[in-house]
Amino acid sequence: MKSSSRVAIGVVAAMAGYVATFVLLSLVDFGNRADPITSGLLGLLVYSPMGAIAGAVLANWLMGSAGKQTSSGSIASNSLKSLGVLALLCIAGIGIYIAYAYATATPWLNRNGANPLLVFEVRFPAGVRVPTSEQGIAIELQTDLNTMPGKVNQAASYRDGDQAVIAGEVELAFRTSHRQLAVDIQGQPSRIYPIDLSARAPHTPEFGTWRRLADGSEIRYRAKWPGKT
Template sequence: MKNSLQMAGGVVGAVIGFVATLLLLELVGFGNRAGPIMSGMLALLVFAPCGAIAGLLFGTTLVARVRGRENADGSLRNSLKAFALVVALCAAAGAAYYVYAVTTATPWLNPNAPNPLLVFEVRLPAGAALPSSARDVAIELQTDLNTMPGEPRPDQFRRDDDRPIIAGYVELAFRTAHRQLEIKINGQPDRLYLIGSSAKAPHTAEFGPWQANSDGSEIRYRARWPGRD
């Protein structure tokens, strides 16, 4: 295409203008701390697109000038073509992400489908008492989106020499990487464990390595997806 370089310059200029506007807003301290959501929406939906349009116009004009083909009508046409290309690329990227989200997060999108589970074991410090029943154990998964009660597995409670091991599971109802597990055992201090799995928490057949906690206990876990085992 004869004017493909000008269109490419417009697309590159739009990307640079979008990113540069966001960086400039950050440098000048734009935003209202009392309303960060509204400030973010203004930055992403108003100021940054304006910067992208300015960058697009600059990019097409610059390429035309460098090539010695500067023409007001031609530059405008090429700018409009570049704008249409940017919109098409954004739409394609959005559609691709939507397809990815649907195909990789079905349990979260279908309320009738079973959720994946976080299956875990906790090895308590030496000398700690092994809970006598499931009623002595309370489990809660805490995320930035929700809290979810868990279920102990008393049939898998056991001892590793002088260290008791308790087991349980909890549903992963939301896709988020910010997870922590709270374990409460009657007569013992409450314990909090950070869960380091990714937001998608892919299925794994085996437990991960033991991870030490500050109180001397350890946890290991894996994600179990419906129908996988």
């Protein structure tokens, strides 16, 4: 039998030895019942690896006996190769799991730099008094994952006839389609505007259409990604 085949069978045997040892320890209720966590770690990290070593050595010894190649050096070499391959597979599996967990556990919109922005304009009904400075206006993006304070851009704010329009922006940190923008003006009821963007909020160069609330105020917005206008 070729050496590569022996190594592959040794890997399978090592895996079987690991699992069999752990299952056996569980069946015989091995360890300290008062400290099951330590007992479990001993089983996973000490005794089960010993079972993997025994499985690899036994498989290579049986294959060596069947092929009339029973030198201890050959058996030890193939066993070490089998255990090395198994260790590499375990490391690769752990690495893949960590990468997957990192990518999915925290759904950042942009992990590599600055976050994209929600750029918005809010147009108020005629007669509504709007402060001419940032004082007295509070902006907050609310999602199912976080809240983020926004800011008013006074330089971009303007009047549309007899209606005041405030402009502003707020960071979009997470992938979620559950977003709303709270605009609070001192002395007035809070206004909550639904933000209808997809979870990934792709960049759009222009504002969408105006969307009206029941009180007559309106909002339009777009997502702006770093490096784009």
